[in-house]
Amino acid sequence: MIEVSGLTKVFRGEKKSTFTALDHLSFTVEEGDIFGFLGPNGAGKTTTIQILATILPPTSGRIKMDGIPLERSPLAIKKRIGIMPENPGFYPHLTARENLVYHAQFYGIGQVKAARKADELLSFVGLEDAAERRPGVFSFGMRKRLALATALINDPKILLLDEPTVGLDPRGMHLIHEIVKNLQKQGITTFYSSHILPEVEVLCNRVAIINNGKLIVVDTIENLKETLGALGVRGVSIHCPPIDEKITDGLTQFGKIERTDRGIDIAFKEGSTRQNISSINKVLVENDIEVFAMVPKEPSLEEIFLKLTSKEATEPKTDADKEKVPTKDK
Ligand SMILES: Nc1ncnc2c1ncn2[C@@H]1O[C@H](COP(=O)(O)OP(=O)(O)OP(=O)(O)O)[C@@H](O)[C@H]1O
Ligand SMILES: [Mg+2]
Structure with a gap:
């Protein structure tokens, strides 16, 4: 459902400096997977999600979503995906329902259908009683759920969730997990970024771990647990x-x-x-x-990273640093 091959993202900064945020990532997400994308702060999770969501162009590499090459048909991909960003924003003067209806317009959904869909989704995420309230007065957890409803407005086949449970209490976290599992039953593929190992363990069937923009491991949860057990x-x-x-x-x-x-x-x-x-x-x-x-x-996630990345952990982070480090070829 998602095929990523050699995905690289180099950001250009001041004075021609460069920073490699993603370094030749390759992985495949199957249809119906809840695919955990695990990595510490700055690993490259948001960058990857933004590229998959066609918000950010990759520097190189190939991506196919639902069989469609990303660079060739970004619009066709936009129609098939829903994204819940790290910091979702809403129109503050509109109610929760109006926000959803407004968002639906971008997908060419008519007013009547959009209103029906908005009510359906508000109830799906447990916000039916808050439909007429403005997101500005929502609790943090309510805003997260509204963001998830927004991501679902176009009936996406693929859902991209960027750390959807960060900052939520256990109940709020459980609610999001239940919604994602429910969506899986409807055949939706979820790409789920997180830095919380236990949540990925309970929710996802497959997982990729990234660190410093590099793929450390991509495996089933069972195999990963075995690796962890050995630690x-x-x-x-x-x-x-x-x-x-x-x-x-x-x-x-x-x-x-x-x-x-x-x-x-x-x-x-x-x-x-x-x-x-x-x-x-x-x-x-x-x-x-x-x-x-x-x-x-x-073992903490950091320990796991260190264990799985003992070589990689010692490698330089910025391209400028890389130049300072003598390599075998030089
Ligand atoms: N526009 C940009 N220009 C330069 N560097 C960037 C840019 N966007 C991201 N980066 C860098 O790329 C790296 C990966 O960032 P990214 O936001 O993808 O990490 P993340 O895994 O989502 O982290 P977090 O858990 O903190 O959200 C970071 O070092 C970040 O500073
Ligand atoms: Mg992020």
């Missing part, structure tokens, strides 16, 4: 009543113990596995400790 667990946070020193002494075999206001934290030794957690649980149960929760400390 081990950093430790565990145990929520329990205060524990006697005799018992914590027995736990030092697993790692460094630190008392917290919730119980204890254990920082595991290098290369520890999840098996540690059940062994610790066993010790606690045998000592009649009432455990409320055991929260594993997974």
Whole structure:
């Protein structure tokens, strides 16, 4: 549904300086995928989405959306996609419904159909009661949902969502996830950018990780989880009543113990596995400790990037820096 091959974007700055924001990205998104596009700040997520949305021209590379080459028919592509930008904007003097109806005009949708569609979408994103209110008075989460409704006004086949859940509380996040899953059932392909690994894990079936404009990995969630599993667990946070020193002494075999206001934290030794957690649980149960929760400390996204990019992480960021670094060819 989305085919990207060798996508490169070089921004030109002052005094002929250049910055390579995207460096030969290649990946494929299948029809009906919820494709996670994961990367830290500045990785190139928004740049990629803007190129896919035909807002920004690529420097080089080939893109096909729904089988159509992007450079040849950007208009045909515009009709097939819906984009929810990082910072959605609305017409402040129009109500939520009027915003949607106005937006529909850009797709040549007539007033009557647009009004019907607007009501349908407002209810789909749970904003039916706010239809007559202006987005200026909306909460942050409501604005996000209105932006999603706006992205759906032209019945797109492909949805491009740029960090749609950033800044939302767990409930708001869950709502967006449910909407996206619902859209998947209707056959819509979603390109979902995020820097939150756990949300991508629960929502997406395939994922690409990018860092510094380079593709680190593109894989199924199952395979990625296996990779993450191999990285081990950093430790565990145990929520329990205060524990006697005799018992914590027995736990030092697993790692460094630190008392917290919730119980204890254990920082595991290098290369520890999840098996540690059940062994610790066993010790606690045998000592009649009432455990409320055991929260594993997974490797952070940054650690995963470092692991997956140990070579790439040390590479220069700007093209000017690259010139300073001697390479084998020079
Ligand atoms: N118009 C521009 N001119 C120069 N550099 C740019 C421009 N737009 C983006 N960049 C640079 O390209 C890189 C990628 O930016 P981009 O906004 O795509 O990252 P991102 O992954 O969306 O980050 P975030 O998580 O912060 O939203 C950044 O280093 C950014 O400074
Ligand atoms: Mg961004």
